[in-house]
Amino acid sequence: MRMISKGIMAMTLALLSGSAFAQGIDDPTRAPYYESFKGKRVAYVPVAMGFDLTEGWAAGLKEALEPLGVKFEIRDPNWSTDAGAQAITSLISEKPDVIVVHNPDVQSYARLLKKAEEAGIYVVQVNMRSSYSTDVFVGVDYVGMGEQIANRLVDRCSPEKGGSGKIAIVQGVLTAAASIYQMQGINNVLSKHPEMQLVSDQAADWDSSKAKNITATVIQQHPDICGIAGFWDVMDAGTAAAIKESGRNIYLLTQGGGNRMACDGLANGTYSEVVIYFVPGQARDMATMIKHLLQLKQPAGTTKTTLFTPLAFVTKDNMTAASCWDLPAKN
Amino acid sequence: MGLLGRVSQEQIVFGLALLLCLAFAVALPGFLTTDNLLNLVRSVSILGILGVAMGLVVIGRGIDLSLVALMSASVAWVLSLVEIGMPLPQALAIGLTFSLLVGVANGWLVAFVEMPAIFATLAMGTLIYGFGRYYLFALDVVYVPEAARHLLWLGQGRLLGVPVPIFLFAAVCIAGQLFLRYTKSGRYLRAVGDNILAARITGIPARPVIVLQYVLSSLIGYVAGIVTAASVASMNTRLAISTYVYDVILVVVLGGIGLSGGKGGIRNVIVGTLLIGVLLNGMTIMNIQYTVQNVIKGVILLTAIVIDTILNPRDEQTGQQGDI
Numbered sequence: 001m002r003m004i005s006k007g008i009m010a011m012t013l014a015l016l017s018g019s020a021f022a023q024g025i026d027d028p029t030r031a032p033y034y035e036s037f038k039g040k041r042v043a044y045v046p047v048a049m050g051f052d053l054t055e056g057w058a059a060g061l062k063e064a065l066e067p068l069g070v071k072f073e074i075r076d077p078n079w080s081t082d083a084g085a086q087a088i089t090s091l092i093s094e095k096p097d098v099i100v101v102h103n104p105d106v107q108s109y110a111r112l113l114k115k116a117e118e119a120g121i122y123v124v125q126v127n128m129r130s131s132y133s134t135d136v137f138v139g140v141d142y143v144g145m146g147e148q149i150a151n152r153l154v155d156r157c158s159p160e161k162g163g164s165g166k167i168a169i170v171q172g173v174l175t176a177a178a179s180i181y182q183m184q185g186i187n188n189v190l191s192k193h194p195e196m197q198l199v200s201d202q203a204a205d206w207d208s209s210k211a212k213n214i215t216a217t218v219i220q221q222h223p224d225i226c227g228i229a230g231f232w233d234v235m236d237a238g239t240a241a242a243i244k245e246s247g248r249n250i251y252l253l254t255q256g257g258g259n260r261m262a263c264d265g266l267a268n269g270t271y272s273e274v275v276i277y278f279v280p281g282q283a284r285d286m287a288t289m290i291k292h293l294l295q296l297k298q299p300a301g302t303t304k305t306t307l308f309t310p311l312a313f314v315t316k317d318n319m320t321a322a323s324c325w326d327l328p329a330k331n
Numbered sequence: 332m333g334l335l336g337r338v339s340q341e342q343i344v345f346g347l348a349l350l351l352c353l354a355f356a357v358a359l360p361g362f363l364t365t366d367n368l369l370n371l372v373r374s375v376s377i378l379g380i381l382g383v384a385m386g387l388v389v390i391g392r393g394i395d396l397s398l399v400a401l402m403s404a405s406v407a408w409v410l411s412l413v414e415i416g417m418p419l420p421q422a423l424a425i426g427l428t429f430s431l432l433v434g435v436a437n438g439w440l441v442a443f444v445e446m447p448a449i450f451a452t453l454a455m456g457t458l459i460y461g462f463g464r465y466y467l468f469a470l471d472v473v474y475v476p477e478a479a480r481h482l483l484w485l486g487q488g489r490l491l492g493v494p495v496p497i498f499l500f501a502a503v504c505i506a507g508q509l510f511l512r513y514t515k516s517g518r519y520l521r522a523v524g525d526n527i528l529a530a531r532i533t534g535i536p537a538r539p540v541i542v543l544q545y546v547l548s549s550l551i552g553y554v555a556g557i558v559t560a561a562s563v564a565s566m567n568t569r570l571a572i573s574t575y576v577y578d579v580i581l582v583v584v585l586g587g588i589g590l591s592g593g594k595g596g597i598r599n600v601i602v603g604t605l606l607i608g609v610l611l612n613g614m615t616i617m618n619i620q621y622t623v624q625n626v627i628k629g630v631i632l633l634t635a636i637v638i639d640t641i642l643n644p645r646d647e648q649t650g651q652q653g654d655i
Contacts, residue, residue, distance in 0.1 A: 048569075050464060050471035079569060174620060200618050207573075208472070208563040210621065213374040217615040220367045234472050238563040245487050245494070261474060270564075327470075 036295045037068040041096035045087050047104045047128075049076040051234065052259035052327065053279055054102060057126060059328050060283020061100065065290065081108045088112045091121070098122045098290050105175040106131045117301035122293045124286055127277070128177040133304050136289045140277045141308040142178055146185020148311065149229050149253060149275065154193050156251050157226035165196050168218050170211050170230040170239050171203040178231060179203065186229070199225060208238030215242035219250070227251040233262045233274055240270040257282075258312075263324035266316050277309040280325050285309070340587035341599050343638055347631075348606040355613040362616060369493060375608035376500035377559050382582040382600040383507045384551035389583050390511070391544040392524040392592025393441060393448035397433070397456035398579065400571035401549055402556030404463035405430045407473040407566040409557075414476040422479075427553055433459060434549030438542030452545075460571040474565045486561025496558050503551060508597040510547075520544055525593025581628065582607055585635050606631075 042065055046054035062072050075091070077083035081104050091099055092115055099121055103109055110132040113123050117134055127139035157163030169186065171179045183201065190196050200218045204211035211230065219225060219242060228243070230236035233256035243250045251272045256262050258276035265271045285307045314323050356363040381398060388395045409426035413419055433455065440451040464471075475482060488495045511517040519540045522530040531537045560566040586603025588595030610631065614624045 048471065050469075050568075052470070055470070079572060174622065200615075202615065202618060203621055205621060207569070208565055208567055209377075209559065209570075212563050213611070214615055216370050216374060217367075217612055220364075220370050221361050221616050234565075237472075237474070237565045241487055241563050 033295065034068065036297070037065075037070050037291070039069065039071075040098070040294055041071045041073065042098040042100060042290060043073050043075060043091050043094075043096040044100045045075045045077065045084055045091070046102040047077065047084065048079045049074060050078075052261070053127065053257040055327055056257055056259065056279035056325070057100075057102075057283045057286070060280050061287055061290075064284065064287035068291075070290075079104075081105070085109060085112060088116065092116050092119050095119065096121060097294065098124060100124045100126060100286060100290075101130070101134075102126050103128045103130045103177060105173065106177050106180060107175070120300050122290070122300045124289060126282065126286060127309075130177075133306075135293060135300060135303060135305065136286070137304075137306045138282055138285045138289065139307075139309055140178075140311065142181035143185040143188070144308070145255070145275065145311060146182035146187075147189050148185075148313075149182070149255075150186040150189035152253060152273070152313065153227045153229060153251075154189065154196055157196070158193065159195050163226040164224040166199050166222050166225045167196060167227045167229065168199050168215070168222075168225060169201040170214060170228065170236065171201060172206045172231045172235065174203045182231065204235055204238070206232060206235050208235050208241075210238070211235045212238035212242045215239045216245065219243065219246045219248065223248065225250055227253065230254040232256055233259075233265065233271065237265070237270065240265070244270075258314075258324045260324045260326050263314070263319055266314065266319055269316075273313060273315045276312045276314050276323065278312065278325070282309050340635065340638065340642065341595070341602050343642075344585055344587065344606050344635060345602045348602065348609050351606070351609050351613065355609065355616075359613060359616050362613065367612070369497070371608045371612040372497050372500070372605075373494040374612065375604050376494075376496040377555050377562070378578060378582060378607065379500045379600060379604035380503045380551060380555040380558065381579045382586070382604055383503050383597060384548040384555070385579045385583045386586075386588050386595070386597065386600045387507060387511075387520065387551075388448075388544050388548045389580075389588050389590060390524045390592060390595060391520045391541060392527070393541065393544060394452065394580070394590070395437065395545060395548045395552075396449065396452040396576055397437060397459060398452075398548055398552045399573075399576040400456035400460045401430060401433050402552040402559070403566055403568045403570045404459045404467065405433075405553055406556035406560050407463060407568045408467040410473045410475055410479065410560060410566055411468045413479045414473075416478075419479050419481070423557075427550075430549045430553040431546055434546035435542060437549070438545035441545065442538040442541035456571065456576070460568070463568065463571075468568065471569050472565050472567050475560055482557065482561045483564060484561070486558050486563070496562060499554065499558055503554065504597050504601060507551075507600075511596055516540065516543055521593055578607070578628075581632050585632060 044058060049055060058074055065072050075087035077087055085108060088109060089112060099116055101109060101113065101123060103125060110130045113130055113132050113134050116123050123134035124136040125134055129137050153167050157165060157167055159165045173179060190198060199222045202214045204214055228239060228250055230239045233254045236254040240252055243252055253273045254271050255275040257279035262274045266274060289305060361367060384398055385395060405426045409422045412422040412425060437452055437455055440446045441448045485495055490498060519535045522535055523537050523540045527537055582603040583600060584590060585606060586599030588599045
């Protein structure tokens with residue numbers, strides 16, 4: 001008995017000394033890792049706070065960066081392109097280390113983003129890109145997404161499959177990247193399918209009331225319309241209301257960041273299908289790229305990285321609890 | 332001018348609407364169907380309800396630029412309250428109270444502090460939107476929660492085959508017309524709008540009447556807000572910072588309610604609303620993008636004002652100090 005306990009004690013001692021030895025070696029990347037974030041500033045300029053996408057990105061970035069000692073600040077231009085341009089201009093002189101930009105359209109910020117990079121600020125663009133490419137773009141491949149959406153509509157609605165071949169699109173703002181590139185993708189596909197008829201491609205200005213009025217009129221004119229693709233689930237609450245009122249069976253394919261409301265909409269039949277670009281995933285991609293840039297310490301604008309967000313085509317049938325995410329509660 | 336001299340702007344606009352109707356009916360198959368006409372009126376009935384609210388204020392020689400901001404903020408607050416578990420009637424009552432209080436504040440600023448209406452309500456609109464965004468609701472777009480599902484009928488339901496918003500528009504119009512024509516306050520309102528000094532000399536309580544007109548516009552705006560939320564199952568508070576309120580003014584001015592006050596009635600609002608409705612509907616059928624639609628709307632507004640200025644020129648008698 002005594003022998004055994006002595007043996008155990010000896011072994012424990014041996015183990016302890018071993019671990020003491022391990023403590024002597026440091027993880028060689030640990031110190032420089034934390035060092036490279038100390039006192040850094042990341043500024044975030046969305047088109048506006050107050051909706052699922054931008055709030056989701058902000059929450060994700062904050063969660064990933066603040067524990068590392070990065071200062072994260074939000075400049076909210078509240079849907080005003082002018083205010084956004086001013087925010088970026090003043091940021092250029094304030095020189096944060098990184099600017100995260102969500103472009104309202106492809107032109108407005110292009111020159112400013114170039115200036116920011118020249119001033120040595122890393123520029124990360126999210127979801128809607130500017131015509132000027134910066135260090136990082138994280139977001140949807142809208143051309144590809146448009147093609148996939150058009151193919152989906154062809155699948156559902158072509159006369160061969162028993163549909164009427166008539167489809168409509170409800171765009172957001174004509175000049176937004178999400179609209180321009182997506183229409184391009186949709187047209188790529190539709191040009192190969194002469195049997196499909198695009199009866200309307202109006203822009204509803206991201207507004208649900210406009211979407212509703214446009215859709216109601218379109219359905220009125222084309223009662224046999226088979227499918228409608230909308231460019232944002234929040235706006236398409238209006239599109240869905242018009243479809244519901246018409247009492248017709250029209251396939252509504254919308255898209256969004258996968259906020260809980262999208263899944264609720266699928267569950268209660270508001271939407272037939274939602275293309276989800278998972279916002280927490282995008283936030284993580286951005287945070288990763290920011291960490292990468294801050295550790296590499298190359299001058300801004302040296303490299304251009306594009307990370308396209310994977311898309312999920314979610315319907316009532318393949319939806320799971322994890323398909324959508326919830327906004328963190330406001331403190 | 333001869334014959335034309337006796338044509339009022341209301342008649343011109345009504346004629347224009349009929350002419351457009353005819354043109355669309357000939358050119359666009361499917362325009363002149365019952366369904367489309369119902370859809371046409373439904374799509375502008377909220378605009379029309381707001382037009383009545385704005386019309387009452389403008390007849391009283393004021394203007395309410397906080398109308399849309401107030402409607403979106405108060406209704407968004409109601410929906411958020413229901414979402415966190417408050418019973419619907421209670422939430423509706425709170426929203427209504429909030430609306431009326433802001434109306435009183437507007438009226439007080441204009442009548443007693445004697446601020447120009449255009450500045451008082453402009454500032455109020457910004458204040459309400461900012462306040463709401465910060466304290467009352469978390470997101471720009473607030474959805475109608477399950478507990479408030481009954482509300483949806485007001486915006487999406489049908490009665491005897493006619494969409495409910497059309498009935499509500501009609502009800503607000505009739506109420507407005509009765510108020511202006513048969514109540515004492517309604518007549519006072521027109522008198523104050525026409526000539527506040529003369530009204531005061533004859534013993535009309537001018538300041539309370541001014542307060543009343545802003546309270547009424549808040550009340551009607553609140554109704555319009557509920558219908559808006561019900562019709563798209565959500566309230567988009569961004570409306571507050573959009574140009575929507577100018578669309579409302581467009582309807583009022585287009586219909587022939589002069590901004591100098593005292594002129595016009597509910598009929599003008601209806602005519603203005605119909606013209607806009609016909610235009611929007613026809614342009615949507617023709618698949619004209621909304622940016623171009625805005626250009627066309629703007630041109631029509633300018634034309635209407637030019638015609639009005641030519642037919643009813645301002646002179647010493649009609650021109651009033653402080654005209655906008």
